[in-house]
Amino acid sequence: MHFSPFVIxxxxxxxxxxxxxxxxxxxxxxxxxxxxxxxxxxxxxRPALISAVTLMLAKILGEFGxxxxxxxxxxxxxxxxxxxxxxxSDQKGSAAVMVAAIVLIGALSLWVDTHFLRESKRFVTxxxxxxxxxxxxxxxxxxxxxxxxxxxxxxxxxxxxxxxLALSTVMWNPGVFAASNFTLDFWIGKDLSTIGFSEGILxxxxxxxxxxxxxxxxxxxxxxxxxxxxxxxxxxxxSPSPLLSAALRQLVFFPYLVPGIAFAVAYLSLFxxxxxxxxxxxxxxxxxxxxxxxxxxxxxxRSGISxxxxxxxxxxxxxxxxxxxxxxxxxxxxxxxxxGALASGAIMAFISGIKSLSLVVILAVPGMDVLTTLSIxxxxxxxxxxxxxxxxxxxxxSFTGTYTVQKVMKTDxxxxxxx
Numbered sequence: 001m002h003f004s005p006f007v008i009x010x011x012x013x014x015x016x017x018x019x020x021x022x023x024x025x026x027x028x029x030x031x032x033x034x035x036x037x038x039x040x041x042x043x044x045x046r047p048a049l050i051s052a053v054t055l056m057l058a059k060i061l062g063e064f065g066x067x068x069x070x071x072x073x074x075x076x077x078x079x080x081x082x083x084x085x086x087x088x089s090d091q092k093g094s095a096a097v098m099v100a101a102i103v104l105i106g107a108l109s110l111w112v113d114t115h116f117l118r119e120s121k122r123f124v125t126x127x128x129x130x131x132x133x134x135x136x137x138x139x140x141x142x143x144x145x146x147x148x149x150x151x152x153x154x155x156x157x158x159x160x161x162x163x164x165l166a167l168s169t170v171m172w173n174p175g176v177f178a179a180s181n182f183t184l185d186f187w188i189g190k191d192l193s194t195i196g197f198s199e200g201i202l203x204x205x206x207x208x209x210x211x212x213x214x215x216x217x218x219x220x221x222x223x224x225x226x227x228x229x230x231x232x233x234x235x236x237x238x239s240p241s242p243l244l245s246a247a248l249r250q251l252v253f254f255p256y257l258v259p260g261i262a263f264a265v266a267y268l269s270l271f272x273x274x275x276x277x278x279x280x281x282x283x284x285x286x287x288x289x290x291x292x293x294x295x296x297x298x299x300x301x302r303s304g305i306s307x308x309x310x311x312x313x314x315x316x317x318x319x320x321x322x323x324x325x326x327x328x329x330x331x332x333x334x335x336x337x338x339x340g341a342l343a344s345g346a347i348m349a350f351i352s353g354i355k356s357l358s359l360v361v362i363l364a365v366p367g368m369d370v371l372t373t374l375s376i377x378x379x380x381x382x383x384x385x386x387x388x389x390x391x392x393x394x395x396x397x398s399f400t401g402t403y404t405v406q407k408v409m410k411t412d413x414x415x416x417x418x419x
Contacts, residue, residue: 001157003060007052009348011045050112055256058109061102062260064358065372069379080358084261087362099262106256162395169389186385194383201389207374211393214370217285218353219401221292225300226346230338232297233304234330238313249305256298260358267291268362283365291359296349303348307341308334347405354398371397 022044026036042049064080071081079102086095139146168174172181185192189200201207232252239245255263267290271281281287311334319329335342353359357372364373371394378387 001153002066003056004153004157006059007049007056011048011052015045054109054112058106058256061105062258062262062358064261064361065376068357068376080261084358084361087261087265095262095265099258102262103258106258162392165388165392169385169392171385174384186389194386196381197378197383197386201386201393206369207371207390207393209367210369210371210374210390211397213285213288213368214354214372214394215397215401217288217370218292218350221289222296222346222349222353224289225293225296225349226303226342228293229297229300229302229304229345230307230334230342231304232301233306233308233341234334236301236305237308237311249301252301253298255295260295260356261362263291263295264359264362282363283368285368287363288360288368288370291363292349292353292356295356295359296353299348299352300345303341303345304338307338311337343405347402350401350405351398354401355394 022040023036026040027033031039062080064084067076067078067081068084071077077085079098083095083098083102086092086098169186170182170184172183183189185200187200188202190198190203192198192200197204197206232248236245236249239248258266267287268282271278271287274280281290315333315337316329319333324332355372357376360370360373361376364370369377371390375387375390375394378384378390
């Protein structure tokens, strides 16, 4: 449920470019809606669907927070949590084997993604995209099934978790609904019995510092990765060298294959001491910006590639003939046209970064905490109400930032992100 929106956004561009006249022709020839779906729609969308699923497999392999919170009480481990334990217990050999296993599975996912990307090029509409591609599909009686399915998904993945989290932050003992059990102390209280965290989260300076760290560090990294993703998309699509294009596409995707914790351990090894002119970055904001930026490049580069594939070279060629240099063409033609794709890529990076835990759980130190690391520290010491309240703050910041950027840039994540 958590990753299904990512799959929807990844296939959004494939759905946007789908020519509905193919469906209409099939229906006119007497095919049922079901036959049309399985004989036309799914075969054309199959590469995008399989690509999205394999990308999510690679993403889930490195996911740490969910498995850690739910698996810890019952001693259930996955590769990411086992890797975390081995890193902290200094079992370098076992950790290396686990990293290799996860990277191997991720590499297989990348191969599948590349294979089906090539497969998707077999499906080409020779006559171009018709003007009827935006026709609204009438679902008929099945609209109630679709509405019910969407409602259930929203209820199970958004509404219930938010309500449960919110209730847990205003109860002394979770699950007890007596009036005397409700309190706002965990939000605005003072002199609480929680040692080292004696104020409600809205009064606690550490929470506000972590919130500010999350916003500016993740925001800066997301903006930089969005811009760089568009540059990568430009080079991949416009490069006259197929070898350079393919190599760059695979290179920027490589961080996706490495689990977040392993990525963090590598950064810790690289930047814990001064190396040549590069100072020791551990314990600073710079290492967090750098790792957020690198980890989000796969998503933003896919957004940039998808956007540039839809932009013909004619406007740039005309500007070049008029004497405009590359930088001017990029700034006055490509950026204005692709601002929606740039915003979508940055938003995706911001959402992913603001809630990321596995990337920074090792690198963030007290005083340079972000909200995710602060929440896990609170939960580890048994302050579940305060930890859950911090999680709600993460959700609020993520929603507010996304909504604001979408309104300012006049873009919408529902339009999809792909490549």
